[in-house]
Amino acid sequence: MSEPIYDVAQLGHVELLTPDLEASARFFTDTYGLFPVGETKDAVYLRAWNDDVLTSLRLTATTHPGLGHMAWRTTSPQALQRPVDALEARGIEGEWHDGDLGHGAAYRFAGIGGHVQEVYFETEKYVAPPGEEPYLPNQAQRFIPHGAAAAHIDHINVLVPDVAAASAFQQETLGFKLRERLTPAGGDEVGAWLSVMTKAHDLALTREPSPTEGRLHHLAYAVESHMDVIRAADMFLQLGTPVEFGPAKHSRTQGFFVYVIEPGGNRVEIFTDGIHIFQPDWEPVTWTTEADGRGTAWGTPVPATFHSWATPPLEASLEV
Structure with missing residues (x-):
């Protein structure tokens, strides 16, 4: 080991990139339940009620x-340099930039699979304004739920042409731990679930079925309980956003979920639970099929769109 x-x-x-910034911002605020914290002519910044940082989206x-970039925060300023050294030793030609609203200097690079990633440490913590202070001081702000009431950013799932190679890259350069993988009998790895600390996953890699790269499957925010996922499904329907998939339970990660497509076209998830891994010598679980041939833990059917839709849409990604 x-x-x-x-x-x-x-x-x-x-x-996240969107062709309709106004509609996407309205969805993430009113329906998904995030809070706007800043905007420019072409961007809107948001956070969930229990994100302890100024902005997570x-x-x-x-x-x-599609995906603009995904960003990984390091454990310290010193820890920021080590993955940069590992990337450059591997021949990755990244670049530093001064940061963005809510965070400091970051090293940006393209990983295997074409997705833009960055690593950074300095971040602006969220300070609740007068009247919004939490009753419990270990929460980021007062909890007054609206919409689906997403609590904090949780994980991201991206499509890659070579799952095993992309998984090895994340492990060897950034220290990700492989938790589970899907490898059909006699076939190549088609899915990998990796985390940086004890979660079931911070990053999922799914095999890209088309001759392209850099596409997003979904972004997920967490809520606190199963009932919050069910409530979110009701909120989505009440507020005019059709549910694509769920509520149901995943086989891998054991998370409880519901998925929708936001107005800009990106898939987003509300997620809760999921296994936590405390063993330092955890052996990755290899699945050769879904549990007993089912697409989910309880046998809930998987809609065809879940395997066919990603962003940017295929025709757009092939234009790049």
């Missing part, structure tokens, strides 16, 4: 939906 690396602490923030106006 190689020495585990704990330089990366968490998924810090994500940038940037929405950027562009032609097609």
